[in-house]
Amino acid sequence: MLSLDLNYAMNESLAPCAGMREIAPLGERVDRCLADLRAGGPLKGWVGLPFEDGPAAEAAAFARSLPEGLRDVAVLGIGGSSLGPLAVYHAARHPHVLRPAPGDERSRLLHFLDNSDPDTVGSILEGLDPATTLYIVITKSGSTAETASQLLIAWARASEVLGESARDHFVFITDPERGDLRALAGRLGVRTFSVPPDVGGRFSVLSPVGLVPTAAAGLDPAALIAGARRVAAACLDAPLADNPAALLAAIAHLADVREGRNVHVFMTYSDRLAPVGAWFRQIWAESLGKPRAGGPPAGPTPLDARGATDQHSLLQLLVQGPPDKFVVFLDVRSRREVTVPALFEDLPSFGYLAGLPLATLIDAERRGTAMSLARAGTPSITLTVDDTSPASMGALFFLLEVATAIAGSLYGVNPYDQPGVEQGKKLACGLLGRRGFEEMRAEARNLEDRRSDDLVIEF
C-alpha cells in the first residue's frame, strides 16, 4: 500500500499557497490525458508493461539458468538504461554491504558502470574476474557512446580470459531489430532481450531493462510488475480527485505556473530509496524541461535531496530562500529496528534519545521539516511506501511515470523527446573525429578558436 498525503499542499488551514488548492479546473485535461494513455500509441508502450507477465517470466528463467559460479554482475549502460535497475537493486539490497556474504544467491553483487569516467570503468572492470562475472549491456539505440566503450573494454578483457565462451557471460538488452548492438549480438551469438520500440529509455524500467538486472541479482522481477499492476487502475483510471499520479502532477504543475515554484525538490527519507531521486530527476527533467511548441524555454527544475542528511545542507535555502520551491517527500513505513540505548542520560543531548527507535527519530525529523516548511510558506506533499521491496518499487515507478506523462500534458509538451541533448552529442562526435560529423567538427573548432587564453586563470 502506498499513500499520498496532501495536507501541506491542499489543506486550507495548513497549506500556504492558495493557487495550488484549486485543482478542479484541471480535471478535464487530466481525463483526456488518461484516456490518451490508456489508448496507447507511439512511445506509450510503457503504459502496458504492468500488464505483461512474459518478460518477467523470461528474465526469471534466464536468472535461474545462470551458473552458480557467477558471483558478480556488471551493468553496462548510462542514464535511462542504468538509473532504474540501480534504484531497484539499491532499494532491495543492503546499501552498505561491507563484505559480501558467502555462499547464497544474495551475494551476487551488481556493479553499475554508468559513466565514461576511466576511473570508474577501469576500476570496476579490472576488479572483476570475467570467469565469475555476467555482463549486462543495456542501450536501446545500440549506439550510446559510453555504453559502446564500456562494452568494447569488457569484451576484450573477457574474451582474453575466456576465449569463445566469453559470449556466455554477456547479455545485450536493446531494440529488437535496429542498431549496431543488435547486429553485434547476431554476429557473436550473445543472448539478447528486447526493449520494446515504443518504450523510451527513461520509461523503460518495467521492461527487460529493469527486469533482467533485477532477476540477475536474485530478486523477483515478477514482483516489480505485480507492484506496478496493483496501482495501475488507481493511476490510469481514477479521476483527478482520487488519482495519486494525477494529483502529484497537477499540484506540481500548479506550484510552478500559479505560484512560481518551479524548483521541485524530491527528498527521500531513506538511504535505500536515495537512487529513486536520481531516477526521478531524469524522468522529470528530460520529459518536462522544454518549451511548448513556439513558446519560450520552460520546465521545472528537479532537485533531489536526502533526508535527514540534507536538512543540514538544503533546509536553510528551502526555508529562507526564494519562494520558488515545492517539495515532494518520499518516506518508507517499514524500517530496520535499531534502538538508541539508554546511556549518559544525565547529559541533556543524550538523555532524550534513550530507548528511542531510530525510525522514530528520522520520522520526527521529516515531520518537523514539513511543518517548518509549511510555516515558512513552502508547500509539500508526502508519498509513503510500505517498504523498499521490488513490489513497492514497481508501484512507485509506475506512479511517477504516469505523473510525468500527465505533467507533460499539463505543461503542453511532448514528454517523450529530448531534442536539447542532440547538439552536445554531435559536437562531441565532431571533436572525436567521427566520420559523418565533419560539419560539427568544423563548428567545434570554430568555437575553440575563439577561446582566449587570457580568460584562463592559472593558480
Next chain:
Amino acid sequence: MLSLDLNYAMNESLAPCAGMREIAPLGERVDRCLADLRAGGPLKGWVGLPFEDGPAAEAAAFARSLPEGLRDVAVLGIGGSSLGPLAVYHAARHPHVLRPAPGDERSRLLHFLDNSDPDTVGSILEGLDPATTLYIVITKSGSTAETASQLLIAWARASEVLGESARDHFVFITDPERGDLRALAGRLGVRTFSVPPDVGGRFSVLSPVGLVPTAAAGLDPAALIAGARRVAAACLDAPLADNPAALLAAIAHLADVREGRNVHVFMTYSDRLAPVGAWFRQIWAESLGKPRAGGPPAGPTPLDARGATDQHSLLQLLVQGPPDKFVVFLDVRSRREVTVPALFEDLPSFGYLAGLPLATLIDAERRGTAMSLARAGTPSITLTVDDTSPASMGALFFLLEVATAIAGSLYGVNPYDQPGVEQGKKLACGLLGRRGFEEMRAEARNLEDRRSDDLVIEF
C-alpha cells in the same frame, strides 16, 4: 596547479550573457571583503587554517599511533561534519573498491554514517567488528541529534565487545570546551581533537574535522593543508581580475542578479570528485540561501550533477529549460589510462571509438556540453584540478570557501549563520518529547491536529 576557464562566461564572442561580463564595478566590494577576511574575526577562523601546521601534524601522529589491527574507520557525524572528509576520502581512494586489498594501510576503509536512517546506521555498525574498528565522532556543538544517536549505538556495541578498552577505539572531534560531547570525553577518557570555536561546521574541512579522518585513512593530512596554502594568496590577496575565488563568486552573483540565473549547477566530470558536489551544495545553499537584512527571501539554488552521466538526465533541461541556469564544470587533468580496444570496427557505433582513451571521450563530452550550452545561451565556467589528491582537494576547498564568503558579501548576507534550520530541529525535538521543548510540542500537535485524513490518498 588549478585553472579557471572563463571563456563561456566572459569572452564576448562566446559568452551569451552580456550582464555577466561587466564585473569591474564589483572590484571595490571584493577588495573590502578580502581585507575583512584577512583581518579575521568571529567565525573567520577558517581563513587561517591553511597557515597552521600543528593540527595536521597532530592528526598524522595520531594515525601513526593507531594499532595495525584497526582495519575499518566509522565516521559518525552528519552534514558539515561528514561531507568534507567524505569528499577527500572518496577522491583519493578508489571509488569502486570491490574487495579491500589485503595487508597494507591503504586497506583501511572509511564508512560514513551521515544520517539517522536505521538501515544505514544499523548496517554499517553491525557490519563492523569493534575490535578492528576506530570510531571518529564529529560534531562541533556536541549535541547534534543524529550524531549523538550514532554514538550511543556504537558505544554500546563496542563496550559490550571490548569492555573498558572501548575508549581506545573512539575519538571525539568537538568544541574545545562547550557541549555534551566534550563533557563525555572527559568522563570516558576518550582522545579528543578540537574544532576551533571560530570555525563553523561547513567551513571546517581544513580543521581536525577533515584532517583526522584523512590521516586515519592513511592519507597525508599535511598535503591537504599545503594544497590550501598554495592557493591562499591567489584567493585572499589578488584583486578581482586575477582572483579565481572572487571571479567565481562575482560571475555566479551576476548570473543571478543581472540575468536571473539563480540555479547554479555544479557539474563534476569525475566520479572521484562527485562528493565535492554535495559538499559545495551545502556550503553554497546554507551560506547564501537567506534574505538580506529586511529583504525578501533570496539566494541561489545549487544543483549538483555528474558528467557525463547527467548529460543523459539534466542536459535537456539545461539547454531547453528556463534561462535560469549557470553552470560550473569541475574537471580533472590526470586520469587512469583506459583505452577502448579496436573491435568490430565495421560497425559505425564502435569504429570511431577504436583506440580512444576514455579520458579523451569524457573530455570531448564535457567540451561538447559546454559548447552546446553556450549556443543555447547558458553561460558556464570550468574549474580544473590536476588530480584528486589531498593537495588538490585542499586547494579546491579553500578556493570554494573564499568564493562562498565573497558571494555572501556580494549578496549582502551573513554566510556563517543558518537561522532557517532551527525551527525544524525544535519541532522535531517537540515531537520526540525532549524536555525544554514543551512549547514546540504543543505547536507540532496543533499542526498535526489540523491534518485531515481526507487529504491522504491510499492506493
